[in-house]
Amino acid sequence: MLFQNGNLKVRKLEKKDNYLIARWLSNxxxxxxxxxxxxxxxxxxxxxxxxxxxxxxxxxIVEFDGNEIGYIQFYQLDDETKKKYGYFDGNIYGTDQFIGEVEYWNRGIGTLLITSMVKFLIEHKKADRVVMDPQIRNARAIKCYQKCGFKKVKILPKNELHEGVYQDCWLIEYQL
Structure with missing residues (x-):
């Protein structure tokens, strides 16, 4: 297990989890x-x-109340991505995540997950800041991230190809 915060657990992805990812990413x-x-x-x-x-x-894999409900990944930004985002130094981490079990949406679990991951990255990976780049149209996720202390930094025009259209994204950051 990577970390636990109350009923929330985050553990390393295992081979046996492939069926969960396939189910979630076909929904x-x-x-x-x-x-x-x-x-x-x-x-x-x-x-x-x-x-x-x-x-x-x-x-x-993200677990809540003993049930596997979602996925999160984190990574240290490489020099190319730092430059693209306008950063020149620092220990910067990015995350991507989703709750794959839709019955767990809108219950505050995303907020708990993001705040817990930020705390983990700061305490265990010595992150100076944590960044994400959600699509501008993903208002629900952006609201969650802002509730967790993330601030909008700038728009990344046509940043992500999604359903055949390049989508604008927000660069958002959590900074100590």
Whole structure:
């Protein structure tokens, strides 16, 4: 287990979790803001993207009340991404996440997850700031992140290809 905060646990992704990721990333409600409804995942795609890739992301499963409900990953920003975002130094981490079990939406769990992850990154990874780049149209997520202390920094125009259209995103940050 990476960390626990009350009923919330975050643990490292295991091979047996591939069926969960495939189920979540084939749900149109989840895909509306994460990956796109035109980009569903089957087991083969999950295995290739989440298990066979050689990236620097630390991939995790989110549990609440003993149930696996979502996914979160964190990573240290590389120099290219820092430059793109306008940062020149510092220990900066990024996160991406979703709650895959839609019955757990709008219950404050996302807020608990983000505040817990920020605390973990500051205390254990010595992060100076944590950043995310949600699509501007994802108002629910942005509201959650702002509740957790993130501030809007700037718009990243046409930052993410989503359902065939390049979407503008907010660069948001949590800074000590």
């Amino acid at each position: 149109p409600s989840v895909l509306e803001f994460y990956e796109g409804r035109d980009n569903p995942f089957d087991l083969d795609k999950v295995n290739k993207v989440f298990y066979d890739s050689e990236d620097d992301e630390f991939k995790c």
